[in-house]
Amino acid sequence: xxxxxxxxxELPPFEMPIERxxxxxxxxxxxxxxxxxHDPAYAQRSPFGGILPPPTFTATKAFWRTGGTNAxxxxxxxxxxxxxxxxYEYIAPILTGDVLTCKARISDAYEKAGxxxxxxxxxxxxxxxxxxxxxxxxxxxxxxxQTGGVVKD
Amino acid sequence: xEKKVLYFEDVRExxxxxxxxxxxxxxxxxxxxxxxxxxxxxxxxxxxxAIRAGNDRVFAMGMMTVGFLxxxxxxxxxxxxxxxxxxxxxxxxxxGDTVTCKGKVTKKYTADGKNYIExxxxxxxxxxxxxxxxxxVAELLSKKGK
Numbered sequence: 255x256x257x258x259x260x261x262x263x264e265l266p267p268f269e270m271p272i273e274r275x276x277x278x279x280x281x282x283x284x285x286x287x288x289x290x291x292h293d294p295a296y297a298q299r300s301p302f303g304g305i306l307p308p309p310t311f312t313a314t315k316a317f318w319r320t321g322g323t324n325a326x327x328x329x330x331x332x333x334x335x336x337x338x339x340x341x342y343e344y345i346a347p348i349l350t351g352d353v354l355t356c357k358a359r360i361s362d363a364y365e366k367a368g369x370x371x372x373x374x375x376x377x378x379x380x381x382x383x384x385x386x387x388x389x390x391x392x393x394x395x396x397x398x399x400q401t402g403g404v405v406k407d
Numbered sequence: 408x409e410k411k412v413l414y415f416e417d418v419r420e421x422x423x424x425x426x427x428x429x430x431x432x433x434x435x436x437x438x439x440x441x442x443x444x445x446x447x448x449x450x451x452x453x454x455x456x457a458i459r460a461g462n463d464r465v466f467a468m469g470m471m472t473v474g475f476l477x478x479x480x481x482x483x484x485x486x487x488x489x490x491x492x493x494x495x496x497x498x499x500x501x502x503g504d505t506v507t508c509k510g511k512v513t514k515k516y517t518a519d520g521k522n523y524i525e526x527x528x529x530x531x532x533x534x535x536x537x538x539x540x541x542x543x544v545a546e547l548l549s550k551k552g553k
Contacts, residue, residue, distance in 0.1 A: 276443075279442070279443045280443040280444065280474075282439065282443070283436070283439040283440040283442070283443035283444065283471070283474070284440070284471065284474030284475055284477070284478055285429050285436075285475060285478060286474075286477075286478040286481075288478075288481065288482070288486070290486050300486070301487070302486070302487060306486060306487065308474065308477055308478070308481070309477040309480070309481065309489050309492055310470060310473050310474045310477050313444045313445075313446070313470050313474075314443070314444055314445055315445075316444060316445030316446060317445040333460070336496070337469050337470070337496055338495060338496060339493065339494065339495040339496070340469075340470065340473055340493070340494050341491075341492070341493035341494075342489075342491065342492045342493070343490070343491055344489050344490050344491070344492075347487055
């Protein structure tokens with residue numbers, strides 16, 4: 255199958271609740287002691303009125319999505335897949351207590367010749383999140399790259 | 408604890424962000440990020456698996472460093488102000504590395520009555536090799552109350 259045929263392929267939609275405990279755990283894992291992620295009283299007094307997730311928190315969608323990893327969905331060889339790029343557009347605030355719904359699809363897929371020979375495959379996954387009021391809050395894009403073999407830095 | 412607000416008027420192109428340093432990354436930190444994010448690719452926590460796959464040892468998920476870098480950005484531009492953030496992955500981060508997150512303003516402008524800054528951002532290791540290279544756009548408050 256030509257790699258371009260992946261373009262437009264939809265991933266199973268999923269729900270993702272935004273939970274205080276998960277935010278604290280994630281903030282600690284990135285070494286961020288911002289009180290807005292940890293202290294409900296502080297967050298309550300902030301202009302946001304509650305605990306916010308850090309900018310890359312939607313990485314935790316791994317726990318909610320179904321249908322396999324990006325590599326599996328695109329039929330890539332997981333041994334040789336790298337995470338090439340990641341991109342976020344922040345459209346509206348996300349707060350603890352929100353329940354997001356995510357629709358995802360493959361927005362682009364192409365092949366390029368590798369610098370050191372061989373063929374490289376690029377697949378871009380787009381995740382579009384809306385909240386329980388139907389407002390679009392965040393779009394993220396993730397680029398997976400399949401190389402010709404094990405990569406050395 | 409009140410945070411210092413970064414106002415649009417106080418920013419100049421070329422300004423640098425206060426860096427955020429994550430010293431001596433441990434396997435424990437990597438495992439914490441695995442548990443928090445749900446990235447259980449064994450190449451990041453199972454030393455034998457990582458070695459058999461051709462690596463010297465386990466290495467950090469790229470997204471962990473993207474998280475470190477976001478910490479630098481939100482401390483700098485303020486909470487809730489980030490509008491766009493994109494990164495690409497360059498070299499890997501290994502246990503024992505010290506990661507320093509930096510940023511530099513490349514542009515400031517007003518569009519549709521809103522005030523924006525753009526910056527190059529990156530995370531580098533103790534040898535000055537860039538692990539994550541990216542850019543961001545933030546919307547800042549004006550002292551004029553907008």
